[in-house]
Amino acid sequence: MKISSMFSPGKTVFSFEVFPPKKTSPVETIYETLDALHTLNPDFISVTYGAGGNAADSSTCDIASIIKHKYHIEPLAHLTCINSSREDVDINLQRLADNDIENILALRGDINPDLPPKQDFAHASDLISYIKAKTGDRFHLSGACYPEGHQDSPSLVDDVLALRKKVDAGANHLISQLFFDNSYFYSFVERARIAGITVPIEAGIMPVTNRKQIEKMVVMCGASLPPKFTKIMQKYEHRPEALRDAGIAYAIDQIVDLLSHGVDGIHLYTMNNPYIARRITESISSLLQTGA
Numbered sequence: 001m002k003i004s005s006m007f008s009p010g011k012t013v014f015s016f017e018v019f020p021p022k023k024t025s026p027v028e029t030i031y032e033t034l035d036a037l038h039t040l041n042p043d044f045i046s047v048t049y050g051a052g053g054n055a056a057d058s059s060t061c062d063i064a065s066i067i068k069h070k071y072h073i074e075p076l077a078h079l080t081c082i083n084s085s086r087e088d089v090d091i092n093l094q095r096l097a098d099n100d101i102e103n104i105l106a107l108r109g110d111i112n113p114d115l116p117p118k119q120d121f122a123h124a125s126d127l128i129s130y131i132k133a134k135t136g137d138r139f140h141l142s143g144a145c146y147p148e149g150h151q152d153s154p155s156l157v158d159d160v161l162a163l164r165k166k167v168d169a170g171a172n173h174l175i176s177q178l179f180f181d182n183s184y185f186y187s188f189v190e191r192a193r194i195a196g197i198t199v200p201i202e203a204g205i206m207p208v209t210n211r212k213q214i215e216k217m218v219v220m221c222g223a224s225l226p227p228k229f230t231k232i233m234q235k236y237e238h239r240p241e242a243l244r245d246a247g248i249a250y251a252i253d254q255i256v257d258l259l260s261h262g263v264d265g266i267h268l269y270t271m272n273n274p275y276i277a278r279r280i281t282e283s284i285s286s287l288l289q290t291g292a
C-alpha cells in the first residue's frame with residue numbers, strides 16, 4: 001500500500017521510525033523491537049539508511065521486508081544519495097522492488113567532511129527525479145523537511161523554495177525533522193502552504209529520555225530547546241527514571257497540541273525503544289481515532 005493513500009480528511013496518520021542495529025549488535029535486537037512495535041498498530045514504520053550509501057548493505061531493505069511480510073505493516077525505506085552513484089541507487093531500487101517495498105523516503109544524507117560526495121546527486125530532489133524517471137509510479141516517494149530550516153540553508157525562504165522543488169520533483173508526503181517547540185512547526189506549515197506545497201506533512205517527534213540523547217540531538221540537527229524543555233531536563237538530569245518519564249510526558253504534551261491543531265500525521269522517532277513508544281501510543285490512541 002502506498003503511504004499517500006493513508007491520508008484522508010479527519011484521519012491522523014501515526015508512524016514509527018526504527019534504525020538497523022549497529023554492526024556490533026546482534027541483528028536479532030531489531031526483531032525484538034519490531035515484535036513489540038507491531039502490536040501498537042502504526043500506519044507504517046520507516047527504516048533509516050546509512051549516509052555512507054554503501055549499496056552492498058541491504059539491512060534497510062531486509063528490515064523493511066520483515067515489517068511488510070512478517071508483520072503486515074507498510075514499511076517506508078529511507079534511501080540517501082550524496083555518497084551514491086546512479087548504479088548504487090539502481091541496486092537499491094531493484095532490491096526494494098524485489099521485496100515488494102512500495103515506499104521510499106528519498107534523502108540527500110549529511111555531507112561527511114571525510115567522504116567526498118559522489119557526483120550523480122546533489123540534492124534529494126535529484127534522487128526523486130531520477131527514481132521517477134526510471135520507475136514511474138512504482139514507488140511512493142516521501143521527503144524530509146525542517147521546521148527550523150535546514151542547517152545548510154541560507155534562509156527559511158530559501159529552504160521552503162528548495163522544499164517546493166523536492167515536491168515538484170515528485171515527493172508526495174513530507175516528514176519533519178524533530179522539534180521541541182510546536183510553534184516552529186506551525187509557522188513552517190504555514191510557509192509551506194503559502195509556497196504552494198499541498199502534500200501531507202507529518203510532524204517528527206522525538207521523546208528525549210536521557211542526557212546523552214539531548215546533547216547528540218542538538219549538535220546533529222540544531223533544534224531549539226525552549227526554556228520549558230531545558231528546565232525539565234536540568235531538574236531531572238541526574239535521575240534517569242524521572243528524566244525518562246519527563247521526556248515521555250513532554251512528547252505526549254507536544255503530540256496532544258499537534259493533534260488539536262489538526263496535524264496530518266505524527267512520526268515517532270522510537271530510537272528502537274518499544275517501551276517508550278508503547279507509553280506514548282497508549283496515551284494518545286483515543287485521540288487518533290477518526291472523528292474523535
Ligand code: FAD
Pocket residue numbers: 047048049050051052078079080106107108109110111122123124125144145150151152153158159160162163165166175176177178204
Ligand atoms: P535536501 O532536500 O537535498 O536538502 C539539503 C539542503 O539543500 C537544504 O539546505 C535545502 O534547502 C537545499 N536544497 C534542497 N534541494 C535543493 C535544490 N534543488 N536546489 C538548491 N538547494 C536545495 N540521514 C541519513 O543519513 N539516513 C537516514 O535514514 C535519514 N533519515 C532522515 C529522516 C528524516 C525525517 C529527516 C528529517 C532527516 C533524515 N536524515 C537521514 C538526515 C538528512 O539526510 C539530512 O538532514 C541531510 O543533511 C539533508 O537531507 P535532505 O534529504 O533533506 O536534503
